[in-house]
Amino acid sequence: MIKAVRGTRDLLPPETQLWSFVEAKVREVMRAYNFQEIRTPIFESTELFARGVGEDTDIVAKEMYTWEDRGRAQSDQGQSLTLRPENTAGVVRAYIEHKLWDRGLNKLYYIGPQFRRERPQKGRYRQFFQIGAEVIGPSTAGSESPARDAEILEMLATLLDRLGIQGWNLELNSVGCPADRASFNLALKMALEPVVGQMCADCQRRAVTNPLRVFDCKVPGDQPIIDRLPRISQFLDEGCRKHFEDVQEILKSVGVPFILNDRLVRGLDYYTRTAFEFTHGALGAQNAILGGGRYDGLSEALGGPAAPGIGFAIGEDRLVMSLAETAPDLALKPDVYIAPVGERLNAEAARIARELRREDLVVELGDGNFRLTKSFDAAAKLGARYVLFVGENEVKSGMFALKNQQTGEQVSVPRAELAAWLRSSK
Numbered sequence: 155m156i157k158a159v160r161g162t163r164d165l166l167p168p169e170t171q172l173w174s175f176v177e178a179k180v181r182e183v184m185r186a187y188n189f190q191e192i193r194t195p196i197f198e199s200t201e202l203f204a205r206g207v208g209e210d211t212d213i214v215a216k217e218m219y220t221w222e223d224r225g226r227a228q229s230d231q232g233q234s235l236t237l238r239p240e241n242t243a244g245v246v247r248a249y250i251e252h253k254l255w256d257r258g259l260n261k262l263y264y265i266g267p268q269f270r271r272e273r274p275q276k277g278r279y280r281q282f283f284q285i286g287a288e289v290i291g292p293s294t295a296g297s298e299s300p301a302r303d304a305e306i307l308e309m310l311a312t313l314l315d316r317l318g319i320q321g322w323n324l325e326l327n328s329v330g331c332p333a334d335r336a337s338f339n340l341a342l343k344m345a346l347e348p349v350v351g352q353m354c355a356d357c358q359r360r361a362v363t364n365p366l367r368v369f370d371c372k373v374p375g376d377q378p379i380i381d382r383l384p385r386i387s388q389f390l391d392e393g394c395r396k397h398f399e400d401v402q403e404i405l406k407s408v409g410v411p412f413i414l415n416d417r418l419v420r421g422l423d424y425y426t427r428t429a430f431e432f433t434h435g436a437l438g439a440q441n442a443i444l445g446g447g448r449y450d451g452l453s454e455a456l457g458g459p460a461a462p463g464i465g466f467a468i469g470e471d472r473l474v475m476s477l478a479e480t481a482p483d484l485a486l487k488p489d490v491y492i493a494p495v496g497e498r499l500n501a502e503a504a505r506i507a508r509e510l511r512r513e514d515l516v517v518e519l520g521d522g523n524f525r526l527t528k529s530f531d532a533a534a535k536l537g538a539r540y541v542l543f544v545g546e547n548e549v550k551s552g553m554f555a556l557k558n559q560q561t562g563e564q565v566s567v568p569r570a571e572l573a574a575w576l577r578s579s580k
């Protein structure tokens with residue numbers, strides 16, 4: 155038997171109903187905040203991620219699905235391509251490529267699969283889905299303003315509330331600007347020097363290449379050492395400090411609760427200033443539902459104009475997981491199972507099915523070859539509320555027998571009133 159590849163999975167009904175429910179709510183909220191949808195390709199040139207995510211990040215260093223293209227044309231030969239591990243780099247590439255600033259398009263959202271070769275576990279997959287949004291320059295749109303950061307965070311709180319997710323925490327930090335980070339990195343390097351020998355191999359590498367990434371470490375033995383390292387909050391310049399205070403002030407005034415966490419530096423290199431994560435207790439070890447932050451230098455790093463930006467990515471798989479316990483039963487159950495009594499009645503049954511479906515009812519159509527018991531079994535398996543018999547007598551008289559599957563009661567309803575009757579008895 156051929157099975158789905160490790161770390162990938164099939165999403166089956168009725169769970170897919172929950173996914174559709176989440177996505178419909180997302181679209182509703184995005185619309186209220188004036189975000190429009192963008193869809194970028196699921197593979198891009200490898201260089202985009204190397205530059206846009208950062209060479210030293212775990213994603214680029216270890217987790218990307220990368221291959222050399224084998225196109226016939228000379229220009230395709232050997233081009234290094236990568237399945238997108240995240241979508242911000244793709245959105246910013248598209249922003250630059252299509253000069254979206256000229257079209258006034260600076261608030262965009264996406265929903266789609268991402269790919270990372272991580273060790274699969276509960277809540278962590280190799281193909282997973284993200285829902286994300288980006289506010290990207292130009293400065294004239296106020297995209298560097300703390301008001302944007304606060305608006306994004308308030309939008310996320312609204313989305314989680316509307317989905318009925320309770321008990322989330324917003325963890326907030328500022329990672330400063332490149333100059334702050336340079337002095338912080340230096341201080342970190344010095345603080346790490348005497349202790350790095352006792353840390354894991356990844357941290358030893360990070361200490362040399364990019365000390366900030368030490369804060370990504372999850373190895374339990376390293377945590378007491380990391381707890382004693384200097385914090386970015388001590389290195390913020392006046393502008394960054396003020397920006398961060400303003401974000402907090404707006405959040406307080408709109409009533410979005412948050413917790414300051416100055417260990418939060420996020421996994422991607424291009425973040426500046428505000429960094430955040432929403433966590434949820436019910437998710438276990440992989441408790442981050444979403445993460446995001448400001449990336450004021452990203453557009454320039456990708457060869458574009460100065461275009462400050464802020465965005466986030468929600469792990470849709472985890473969002474659905476945190477909903478699953480409280481969500482109503484979303485399994486689709488037919489309102490009616492139509493049982494033509496005899497093959498000659500298939501056409502008439504199809505006509506009735508068409509009429510009822512036009513009235514927005516969920517209809518399953520049986521087969522005239524079935525004996526009645528088989529129709530009943532099929533209707534029961536699907537959880538249909540009613541069985542409608544279509545026999546010669548019914549067609550002649552125009553009165554149709556409807557059997558309530560739960561109570562066993564049977565009523566006779568004129569054809570023209572079938573839809574209204576089924577609707578009113580929901």
Ligand code: AMP
Pocket residue numbers: 240270272277278279280281282283284421442443444445446467468469470471472
């Ligand atoms: P990141 O792009 O790493 O900041 O991730 C943003 C969000 O995507 C996280 O908070 C998770 O909810 C989700 N996520 C990241 N990696 C995975 C994965 N391998 N499987 C499932 N969800 C993931």
